[in-house]
Amino acid sequence: xxxxxxxxxxxxxxxxxxxxxxxxxxxxxxxxxxxxxxxxxxxxxxxxxxxxxxxxxxxxxxxxxxxxxxxxxxxxxxxxxxxxxxxxxxxxxxxxxxxxxxxxxxxxxxxxxxxxxxxxxxxxxxxxxxxxxxxxxxxxxxxxxxxxxxxxxxxxxxxxxxxxxxxxxxxxxxxxxxxxxxxxxxxxxxxxxxxxxxxxxxxxxxxxxxxxxxxxxxxxxxxxxxxx
Amino acid sequence: xxxxxxxxxxxxxxxxxxxxxxxxxxxxxxxxxxxxxxxxxxxxxxxxxxxxxxxxxxxxxxxxxxxxxxxxxxxxxxxxxxxxxxxxxxxxxxxxxxxxxxxxxxxxxxxxxxxxxxxxxxxxxxxxxxxxxxxxxxxxxxxxxxxxxxxxxxxxxxxxxxxxxxxxxxxxxxxxxxxxxxxxxxxxxxxxxxxxxxxxxxxxxxxxxxxxxxxxxxxxxxxxxxxxxxxxxxxxxxxxxxxxxxx
Numbered sequence: 009x010x011x012x013x014x015x016x017x018x019x020x021x022x023x024x025x026x027x028x029x030x031x032x033x034x035x036x037x038x039x040x041x042x043x044x045x046x047x048x049x050x051x052x053x054x055x056x057x058x059x060x061x062x063x064x065x066x067x068x069x070x071x072x073x074x075x076x077x078x079x080x081x082x083x084x085x086x087x088x089x090x091x092x093x094x095x096x097x098x099x100x101x102x103x104x105x106x107x108x109x110x111x112x113x114x115x116x117x118x119x120x121x122x123x124x125x126x127x128x129x130x131x132x133x134x135x136x137x138x139x140x141x142x143x144x145x146x147x148x149x150x151x152x153x154x155x156x157x158x159x160x161x162x163x164x165x166x167x168x169x170x171x172x173x174x175x176x177x178x179x180x181x182x183x184x185x186x187x188x189x190x191x192x193x194x195x196x197x198x199x200x201x202x203x204x205x206x207x208x209x210x211x212x213x214x215x216x217x218x219x220x221x222x223x224x225x226x227x228x229x230x231x232x233x234x235x236x
Numbered sequence: 237x238x239x240x241x242x243x244x245x246x247x248x249x250x251x252x253x254x255x256x257x258x259x260x261x262x263x264x265x266x267x268x269x270x271x272x273x274x275x276x277x278x279x280x281x282x283x284x285x286x287x288x289x290x291x292x293x294x295x296x297x298x299x300x301x302x303x304x305x306x307x308x309x310x311x312x313x314x315x316x317x318x319x320x321x322x323x324x325x326x327x328x329x330x331x332x333x334x335x336x337x338x339x340x341x342x343x344x345x346x347x348x349x350x351x352x353x354x355x356x357x358x359x360x361x362x363x364x365x366x367x368x369x370x371x372x373x374x375x376x377x378x379x380x381x382x383x384x385x386x387x388x389x390x391x392x393x394x395x396x397x398x399x400x401x402x403x404x405x406x407x408x409x410x411x412x413x414x415x416x417x418x419x420x421x422x423x424x425x426x427x428x429x430x431x432x433x434x435x436x437x438x439x440x441x442x443x444x445x446x447x448x449x450x451x452x453x454x455x456x457x458x459x460x461x462x463x464x465x466x467x468x469x470x471x472x473x474x475x476x477x478x479x480x481x482x483x
Contacts, residue, residue, distance in 0.1 A: 167384070169385075180398060184405050186370060186409055186413070
């Protein structure tokens with residue numbers, strides 16, 4: 009890489025590279041989404057399709073399904089790059105690791121979480137979510153899913169060198185997702201009861217910015233450990 | 237201070253130093269626990285609301301405090317391991333994690349046993365119980381990550397990063413769980429606040445707490461010795477010691 013490459017250009021280069029790779033492997037985008045839909049269907053079948061029961065559990069179920077499908081797609085973030093050696097080359101480049109990691113996480117969020125956010129209203133309708141909750145669900149997903157990608161990237165970076173990282177990843181990362189889950193479902197619940205939920209959104213936004221600033225450093229340190 | 241500290245960064249010195257500490261810790265822990273348990277279980281007054289069941293408090297609360305304190309000390313060791321590349325800090329993390337997990341499990345089990353007569357159920361999604369459960373998950377994550385690596389050094393570094401990430405997240409998780417709990421369940425079960433405790437209960441509690449703390453210290457020193465030996469098994473001083481023990 010050219011040492012005079014500006015941070016913005018490096019960010020764009022990695023972003024477009026990762027997006028191109030993702031678009032050429034469309035299964036990787038579609039499968040977590042299918043998983044998201046199937047989990048929600050299973051909940052509806054398992055709990056029983058009483059409309060008022062579905063209505064009370066809808067925010068929680070949709071958010072838990074979003075967590076799980078994010079977790080499923082996370083491994084793609086660094087695994088292939090680690091295996092073909094390009095991750096090490098990226099870490100050796102003069103560009104700060106912070107920029108590289110942020111670009112990769114942003115690309116991952118674009119291909120996995122944005123389709124999920126767009127699909128969420130449809131599933132909210134199937135789960136009989138109260139109409140007042142739609143906007144809150146959209147906003148919490150928009151602010152919350154980047155946190156999931158950022159925190160998840162730490163876990164992936166720690167486990168990328170391991171052969172059986174998948175189950176371990178969920179053990180490491182899911183406890184860290186709890187605050188987002190609590191705040192997001194509380195916001196949607198508050199919205200369906202017609203009470204203000206801006207406070208919840210503000211805290212989710214605060215968590216988002218905090219993780220945006222700190223998580224890439226942790227990811228960088230973890231990647232350096234993993235690539236030795 | 238560095239001049240005074242740096243000899244202890246040598247594995248051999250640290251091994252013998254912790255070896256000297258263990259008997260003292262054992263004696264202090266045994267004394268404090270015998271006195272504290274006797275005072276707590278037999279002499280302290282029963283609570284006017286909770287009756288005799290309040291006595292489980294003398295085990296439950298020290299275990300809960302230590303479970304959080306040990307996680308924090310593990311994170312400090314992780315910080316030292318990452319910043320100063322201390323090999324001994326790696327051994328310390330591996331030594332602390334299972335002990336901390338055990339104290340977390342003790343706090344959860346005694347909490348459930350206390351909950352049965354008080355609340356009528358073994359488990360309630362009380363804020364403190366829930367965050368204690370999440371703390372157990374964090375401990376198990378640290379242990380599992382450490383075990384997953386074939387290369388011990390690489391695993392120790394990964395665990396250091398995870399312990400630091402966990403300790404940053406712990407207060408956020410704790411407060412969000414507390415807030416979630418008040419939101420969903422109305423008034424939480426009222427417990428007596430620590431400062432308003434009667435002196436006759438406070439003194440046995442403090443004695444029990446330090447007893448458990450020294451017990452944890454002794455167990456950690458023992459595990460630390462084992463970790464140091466395992467990580468230095470090819471060094472001459474370890475070989476010499478092993479040979480001396482054979483004869």
